[in-house]
Amino acid sequence: MPTESSPSPLTHSITIPSQLSQPVHVVAAPGLSECAVESTLFKQWLKNLQSETGILANGDMLLKQVLIQGVDMFGKRIGFLKFKADIFCKETGQKVPGIVFARGPAVAVLILLDSEGETYAILTEQVRVPTGRVILELPAGMLDDDKGDFVGTAVREVEEETGIQLKLEDMIDLTAFLYPSTGCKFFPSAGGCDEEISLFLYRGRVDKEIIMQLQGKETGLRDHGELIKVRVVPYRELWRTTPDAKVLTAIALYEMASKEELLPSRT
Numbered sequence: 001m002p003t004e005s006s007p008s009p010l011t012h013s014i015t016i017p018s019q020l021s022q023p024v025h026v027v028a029a030p031g032l033s034e035c036a037v038e039s040t041l042f043k044q045w046l047k048n049l050q051s052e053t054g055i056l057a058n059g060d061m062l063l064k065q066v067l068i069q070g071v072d073m074f075g076k077r078i079g080f081l082k083f084k085a086d087i088f089c090k091e092t093g094q095k096v097p098g099i100v101f102a103r104g105p106a107v108a109v110l111i112l113l114d115s116e117g118e119t120y121a122i123l124t125e126q127v128r129v130p131t132g133r134v135i136l137e138l139p140a141g142m143l144d145d146d147k148g149d150f151v152g153t154a155v156r157e158v159e160e161e162t163g164i165q166l167k168l169e170d171m172i173d174l175t176a177f178l179y180p181s182t183g184c185k186f187f188p189s190a191g192g193c194d195e196e197i198s199l200f201l202y203r204g205r206v207d208k209e210i211i212m213q214l215q216g217k218e219t220g221l222r223d224h225g226e227l228i229k230v231r232v233v234p235y236r237e238l239w240r241t242t243p244d245a246k247v248l249t250a251i252a253l254y255e256m257a258s259k260e261e262l263l264p265s266r267t
Contacts, residue, residue: 016046018056019063028068036068039078041102045194053181055087061096062088079103079142101193105185107154108140108197110174110250111164112235114205119235122214123242124161124228136231137244140197150198158202162230163219172201174253177262188245199250203266 013023014037026037036042049056049063056063065086072080085098111122123136141157143150151173155166175184175198185196217230233241239251257263 016050016056016063018050018054018059022062022064024063025065026068027065032068032071036071036078036081036083039071039081041078041081041104041194042083044104045100045102048194060090062090064088097191099192103193103195104143105150106140106142106195106197107150107157107200108138108246108250109154109158109166109171109200109202110138110247110254111158111162111166111202112204113211114203115208115211120211120232121235121238121247122162122164123231123233123247124219125231126228135244136233136242136247138199138246138250140246151200154198154200161219161228162214163217164214166202170202170204172203172263174199174201174250174257177253177257186249188249197246197249199246199253201250201254201263 011025011027012034013025015023028036048054051057055061063085067084067086068081069084070082071078081100081102083100083102085100087096087098088094089096113120113122122139124139125134125136128135139158139161141153141160143153151168151171154171155168158164158166173184175186178184178186183196185198187193187196189195211232214230215232219228219230238247241247
């Protein structure tokens with residue numbers, strides 16, 4: 001009896017400016033290839049490859065093929081993209097590791113509130129299935145589009161995850177203090193993921209009653225499966241309270257910026 005065979009992967013080629021004579025073959029299951037190649041995530045990855053500090057910038061490396069392995073849709077747009085890139089060193093012919101989980105840029109906010117002589121940090125307690133753990137972390141979120149509204153996204157995520165309403169003009173971009181060659185972002189897991197994060201700081205003063213009201217508050221977009229609780233931690237204990245890379249990076253940036261007197265004076 002005849003059996004149905006699975007559709008063969010489709011291959012098409014794209015040309016990138018840094019290697020015009022060497023088209024890149026893109027391989028994927030039917031329907032995935034064009035969708036992925038036209039996504040903002042994939043276009044940004046190609047742009048990064050050819051940037052001043054990109055892998056292909058000096059001509060020592062060659063991108064031959066990209067295998068699209070999967071996509072996760074967030075409504076009508078691609079939220080996550082998984083692919084494997086075959087990039088070779090021209091001199092040795094060796095292939096460099098090239099498995100990519102693309103999710104794009106994100107933001108996080110270090111909120112410090114002074115109350116009765118103590119400074120508190122506002123964290124969110126979230127179920128993080130990839131780690132198998134419940135994690136305390138900074139309020140954070142992905143950019144929903146390619147418009148680059150980092151500050152607006154940060155303010156919106158804070159309100160969604162903690163209920164605290166912040167003003168755009170009160171936000172301080174801690175990653176902006178990095179050298180321009182870094183892109184003024186940080187990569188929490190560059191060995192496998194393209195995620196780059198902008199870290200912001202908010203400082204304020206509140207009554208102790210507000211601190212008590214925030215502790216344990218349930219927040220998040222419940223219809224999106226966000227089961228979030230607000231946790232308030234004394235800042236002096238923050239560095240040893242959580243393994244969250246965003247928290248630990250924010251502490252380092254905040255402390256160094258304070259030490260070098262880069263932060264605006266508080267009114």
